[in-house]
Amino acid sequence: MKFNTKVIHAGVHPDSATGAIMTPIYQTSTYVQDEIGVHKGFEYSRTGNPTRSALENSIAAIENGKYGACFGSGLAAIDCVVKMLSPGDEVISTNDLYGGSYRIFKTIFEKYGIKFHFVNMIDIENIRSAINEKTKLIWVETPTNPMMNIIDIKAVSDLAKQNNIWVGVDNTFATPYLQRPLELGADIVMHSVTKYLGGHSDVVMGALVTSNDDIAEEIYRIQNSSGAVCGPMDSFLVLRGIKTLHLRIQRHCENGKKIAVFLKNHPIVDEVFWPGFENHPNHHVAKSQMSDFGGMVSFTLKGDDLEKAKKIVSLTKLFTLAESLGGVESLIGHPSTMTHASIPREERLKSGVKDSLIRLSVGVEDAEDLVNDLSNAMT
Numbered sequence: 001m002k003f004n005t006k007v008i009h010a011g012v013h014p015d016s017a018t019g020a021i022m023t024p025i026y027q028t029s030t031y032v033q034d035e036i037g038v039h040k041g042f043e044y045s046r047t048g049n050p051t052r053s054a055l056e057n058s059i060a061a062i063e064n065g066k067y068g069a070c071f072g073s074g075l076a077a078i079d080c081v082v083k084m085l086s087p088g089d090e091v092i093s094t095n096d097l098y099g100g101s102y103r104i105f106k107t108i109f110e111k112y113g114i115k116f117h118f119v120n121m122i123d124i125e126n127i128r129s130a131i132n133e134k135t136k137l138i139w140v141e142t143p144t145n146p147m148m149n150i151i152d153i154k155a156v157s158d159l160a161k162q163n164n165i166w167v168g169v170d171n172t173f174a175t176p177y178l179q180r181p182l183e184l185g186a187d188i189v190m191h192s193v194t195k196y197l198g199g200h201s202d203v204v205m206g207a208l209v210t211s212n213d214d215i216a217e218e219i220y221r222i223q224n225s226s227g228a229v230c231g232p233m234d235s236f237l238v239l240r241g242i243k244t245l246h247l248r249i250q251r252h253c254e255n256g257k258k259i260a261v262f263l264k265n266h267p268i269v270d271e272v273f274w275p276g277f278e279n280h281p282n283h284h285v286a287k288s289q290m291s292d293f294g295g296m297v298s299f300t301l302k303g304d305d306l307e308k309a310k311k312i313v314s315l316t317k318l319f320t321l322a323e324s325l326g327g328v329e330s331l332i333g334h335p336s337t338m339t340h341a342s343i344p345r346e347e348r349l350k351s352g353v354k355d356s357l358i359r360l361s362v363g364v365e366d367a368e369d370l371v372n373d374l375s376n377a378m379t
């Protein structure tokens with residue numbers, strides 16, 4: 001099955017009891033057993049729920065993996081990955097990681113004896129020199145937030161395989177429509193389903209996908225033992241969201257490109273960060289591992305004008321001021337005072353997050369309306 005067919009059909013079957021074409025919301029905690037140990041595959045909804053199972057199979061299919069597992073949030077999915085490790089193990093991750101991922105690594109898992117190294121992964125040599133005999137996992141995010149840095153998943157995976165290390169990829173920004181890390185050699189794919197997979201800003205959820213039997217067994221053991229699962233209603237909403245993933249992402253990409261080009265030609269804009277530009281660092285990697293460049297665009301203003309940036313984010317009308325991304329509606333954010341406010345200014349500037357940096361999650365509205373909205377706010 002090709003991708004555009006999978007989003008509609010993979011993992012879902014008409015309900016055997018009623019013929020309902022859509023997977024019902026099995027809003028139940030437990031399941032009647034015919035006799036002790038004889039049941040229809042479901043015993044208790046932490047362990048398994050039919051609506052969640054359908055979604056898990058759907059997400060596994062679109063990532064071209066064998067196994068899927070869904071969680072109460074993206075961070076709950078990352079929590080599960082790190083719980084596969086043991087005290088003394090080491091993890092190498094990107095230096096401009098999603099803030100919540102950094103926080104769970106540093107403030108939750110470091111005290112259990114797991115060590116984290118944060119390196120600039122644009123250059124693979126930085127990963128190579130951080131590897132030692134304790135390295136168990138390389139955690140990649142690409143494109144990154146908000147600088148849109150691109151990391152070569154295949155090169156990282158090749159390096160990891162030589163050293164018997166797992167590679168996990170946070171594929172939230174790209175989605176499997178644009179990039180499928182398992183096909184490039186990664187062992188685990190993670191999603192904040194909250195973003196593009198859900199796609200409508202109405203659910204918080206996470207997911208993991210793998211094709212490795214041993215990793216899958218561990219994921220399901222931890223999912224059931226730690227219990228950070230998502231509910232059937234949310235699973236239903238995401239099953240519905242995924243059916244239009246291909247259509248939405250196509251439009252996100254078209255609109256993202258138009259906005260990026262508009263910004264590049266705007267007199268008050270300094271730099272535009274969008275992996276589709278030929279001079280974007282690692283543009284050639286983005287071109288080879290992604291089928292298009294997505295709907296996330298960041299930009300800075302000339303003179304790094306903080307006051308002007310604050311004014312712009314307050315003046316746009318269609319681009320609404322909010323955290324998060326990946327919904328059908330366009331959002332605007334100001335990382336240095338919002339998502340990245342907890343990072344000391346010096347550190348922030350080192351990774352390129354200037355005071356005037358503005359991040360856009362370009363939605364699927366009419367592109368001309370979006371350009372006009374920005375244009376009005378930027379005059």
Ligand SMILES: *Cc1c(COP(=O)(O)O)cnc(C)c1O
Pocket residue numbers: 073074075076098100101141145170172173191192193194195204205206
């Ligand atoms: C939002 C996000 C997360 C965390 O997911 P939640 O669903 O908010 O827990 C992780 N990684 C990236 C790239 C994100 O954008």
